[in-house]
Amino acid sequence: MCLGVPGKVLSISDDGMSAQVDFFGVQKELRLDIVDVPVTVGDYVLNHVGFAIRRIPPEEVGETLALFDQILKEAAAGDLMAEDVRGEMAAGKGGGESGRG
Amino acid sequence: MASPFDELKFRDPERARALSGALAREVEAAGRTISLMHVCGSHEQAIARFGLRAAFPRNLDVIMGPGCPVCVTDTPEVDEAVALAAQGARVCTYGDMLRLPGNSKSLADAQSDGGNVEVVYSVSQAVDLARQRPAEQVVFFASGFETTAVATAAVLLSGVPENFSVLSAHKYVPAAMDVVSEMKETNIEGFIAAGHAATITGWGIFEPFAARTRTPVVVAGFEPLDVLAAVLELVRLVRARRPEVMNCYPRCVSKEGNGPALEKLWKVFDVVGGNWRGIARVPRGNLELRSEWDHVNARRRFRIDTAAVGGASRNVLAEHCICGTIMSGLAKPSDCTLFGKECRPDAPVGACMVSSEGSCKIWHVYGGPPDLREVA
Amino acid sequence: MTGGGKVGLKHGAGGRAMRALIEEVFLGLASPVDGIGLSALDDGAAIRVGDRWLVITTDSHVVHPIFFPGGDIGRLAVSGTVNDLAMMGATEPLALTCAVILEEGFARDDLVRIRDSMLEASREAGAPIVTGDTKVMGHGEVDGIVLNTAGVALCDRVVTDAGLRVGDRILVTGSVGDHGMAVMVKRHALGIQGDLRSDVAPINGLVRAALLAGGEDVVAMKDPTRGGLASVLHEMAGKAKVGVLLDETAVPVNAEVRAACEVLGIDPLxxxxxxxxxxxxxxGAADRVLAALRAHPLGRRAAIVGTAIADRPGQVILDTGLGRRLLAEPDGEPLPRIC
Incomplete structure (x- = not known):
């Protein structure tokens, strides 16, 4: 529903109400009325309709990727378990998923 | 050139393939069809834009819910904006709203009729226009979920010229999920929640919903990896029968959300009931200006004559529209009596025909469900 | 059609609505000709004259703003007509005409600026402007300036936009989206700064290079103006009854255009x-034509972007690198989105 694009703060106006933000090659002024925490030059912010709606902490970019790797790892572990279960089923030991939830 | 998108790496095909491979195995292991719903037009855009639907396994249905605030804007709301343009106001709105049809006209039609209609990127631009043209009445036809409504709230709170007013068609996200979960029969087993709305409201807002409906919710971003990881996580929660809220978009969403923005939002807006196009009455679906803001509320300030522009107080055709059932995954577009007849891309009745990625629109344009998995 | 059967702006935007309007209204004008006439709905007409072809085209231009980064309405009018001739295979324009409708009060200085850029573009193209017409209308009866140019050229072989066969490769001669984004950002006062400039230029020289290299193996050409690459590929696919598989990652897009599109929610295609x-x-000729294009100053970023396929005739399949989807035919001018 809401188009949001991250950009890098280049400068902040004297009154602190707006910032010039770079979106990988084009620049646009964003209002800072509703950003969650104060921003400084070099920060990444999420833009929606000309307003910064969040400062994106750089470390959380890495954390998101780490989370995805974690999800992948858990899925892989789940697969191994599922294979065990299938192996057991093939061996006539029963188990596995029990239909619709 | 260094770009946030290169730095953010959320379009990396290799990781994407790993995630979609894991997703395929997860769904296969479930041994049945799993139906999930996203309630965000931008998720559908992302899924479509990056071709992710073709990367989903066959027995996974990712259904597009009533999550596009533009598509669910009902005809009487559009009629009000068209009428204001016909009455001489300069109507500013987001580009998405221009071609959205009212009962007989869209704002694009109003423009053809000689009305002053301007597409703006930001509500700030509309305020600037009002300052530049003090002799005119400038009305901002506001659409979007709370993410966009906070911007409207911010400009009102920072002061607007006397000739500026707001016609609100803002919608409220949690209502979209309630609509579906309250349908009598639905086979939706999990929800993908709108990431940018959650940036404002925080993911905590979905916890009561998950607990009440016993349905897991995953908050997702809009890059390919965001979507794939969220879908994978949601399938896992479904299989494990864990009706929890999981935040897969931590770089933009916290549990509490954006406090200062929420404070501004509720200073200006109230949640009220309203009709959603093709879905019927939604008890807490709309965001309307609070009574303290009557002086900038176009509905209070002007006598809006929608009958003069072919408006109607109720959308009669919409009463036959089955968008709600299509969105809940229980019917196909071809099951609707209006499909391709009264309801077409150039004269859409329901939300599913308005949205460029709506299932009715896609079926109409391509003559059926586009399945590309077998194209060589 | 909504709006009580009136013509809307979407009917001029180069998409499905415009094609429907032309088919429903103007095709009534079509009469049989020895060659390619109105009913082909191509970039221009081609009439047999002896053993050669006389190619004719005409185009009316309106643009807001009249002056934009990278060009103006004058350069646009000359380039548009020269390029339409070139798309038919006629890269040596004999002459252009110029008709102008002005609104009362239009600044003379602006008119001189427009004339100068027409002259510059016509020299680049080697296309002399040989006759013209001027009308002035009252204030508010026309919006500033409407510029019409027509062009004629002779050629030995006509290339249509309907010649694709299964297996053919599809090339684009450079980055896409430059003109539309430069104009949109100015028109809607979007407050986006950056090096966004129109690519407006006569490209008959570039097309000549492609034809010299490819000869009869160049089988279809069209310029991706309104509606962009997506619209052209739909038209080529529809007329030739083939599918088109487009490799999105191969389509050249300038970084600034990609950025502006990302911010505004617009697809550069x-x-x-x-x-x-x-x-x-x-x-067999694709690499040869590609090399010829890249050797030309206006074709340095040329690329092979797609293939004609047997599946899904009339449709365009986009391979995003992550998956595949059908590319919808654009309807109406792209606008900034919020969702």
Whole structure:
């Protein structure tokens, strides 16, 4: 529903109400009325309709990727378990998923 | 050139393939069809834009819910904006709203009729226009979920010229999920929640919903990896029968959300009931200006004559529209009596025909469900 | 059609609505000709004259703003007509005409500026402007200026936009979306700064290079103006009854255009170009034509972007690198989105 694009703060106006933000090659002024925490030059912010709606902490970019790797790892572990279960089923030991939830 | 998108790496095909491979195995292991719903037009855009639907396994249905605030804007709301343009106001709105049809006209039609209609990127631009043209009445036809409504709230709170007013068609996200979960029969087993709305409201807002409906919710971003990881996580929660809220978009969403923005939002807006196009009455679906803001509320300030522009107080055709059932995954577009007849891309009745990625629109344009998995 | 059967702006935007309007209304004018006439709905007409072809085209231009980064309405009018001739295979324009409708009060200085840029573009193209017409209308009866140019050229072989066969490769002569984004950002006062400039240019020289290299293996050409690459590929696919598989990652897009599109929620594939061509080539000649294009100053970023396929005739399949989807035919001018 809401188009949001991250950009890098280049400068902040004297009154602190707006910032010039770079979106990988084009620049646009964003209002800072509703950003969650104060921003400084070099920060990444999420833009929606000309307003910064969040400062994106750089470390959380890495954390998101780490989370995805974690999800992948858990899925892989789940697969191994599922294979065990299938192996057991093939061996006539029963188990596995029990239909619709 | 260094770009946030290169730095953010959320379009990396290799990781994407790993995630979609894991997703395929997860769904296969479930041994049945799993139906999930996203309630965000931008998720559908992302899924479509990056071709992710073709990367989903066959027995996974990712259904597009009533999550596009533009598509669910009902005809009487559009009629009000068209009428204001016909009455001489300069109507500013987001580009998405221009071609959205009212009962007989869209704002694009109003423009053809000689009305002053301007597409703006930001509500700030509309305020600037009002300052530049003090002799005119400038009305901002506001659409979007709370993410966009906070911007409207911010400009009102920072002061607007006397000739500026707001016609609100803002919608409220949690209502979209309630609509579906309250349908009598639905086979939706999990929800993908709108990431940018959650940036404002925080993911905590979905916890009561998950607990009440016993349905897991995953908050997702809009890059390919965001979507794939969220879908994978949601399938896992479904299989494990864990009706929890999981935040897969931590770089933009916290549990509490954006406090200062929420404070501004509720200073200006109230949640009220309203009709959603093709879905019927939604008890807490709309965001309307609070009574303290009557002086900038176009509905209070002007006598809006929608009958003069072919408006109607109720959308009669919409009463036959089955968008709600299509969105809940229980019917196909071809099951609707209006499909391709009264309801077409150039004269859409329901939300599913308005949205460029709506299932009715896609079926109409391509003559059926586009399945590309077998194209060589 | 909504709006009580009136013509709307979407009917001029180069998409499905415009094609429907032309088919429903103007096709009534079509009469049989020895060659390619109105009913072909191509970039221009081609009439047999002896053993050669006389190619004719006409185009009316309106643009807001009249002056934009990279060009103006004058350069646009000359380039548009020269390029339409070139898309038919006629890269040596004999002459252009120029008709102008002005609104009372139009600044003379602006008119002189427009004339100068017409002259510059006509010299680049080697296309002399030989006759013209001027009308002035009252204030508010026309919006500023409407500029019409027509062009004629002779050629030995006509290339249509309907010649694709299964297996043919599809080339684009450079980056897409430059013109439309430069104009949109100015028109809607979007407050986006950056090096966004129109690609408006006569490209008959570039097309000549492609034709010299590819000869009869160049089988389809069209310039991706309104509606962009997406619209052209739909038209080529529809007329030739083939499918088109487009490799999105191969489509050249300038970084600034990509950025502006990202911010505004617009797909560069539907954005207008005014100095590019889409060229269909038999598979064996694709590399040769590509090399010829890249050797030309206006074709350095040329690329092979797609293939004609047997599946899904009339449709365009986009391979995003992550998956595949059908590319919808654009309808109406792209606008900034919020969702």
């Amino acid at each position: 539907v954005v207008a170009n005014e100095g590019k061509a889409v060229i269909g080539v038999r598979p």
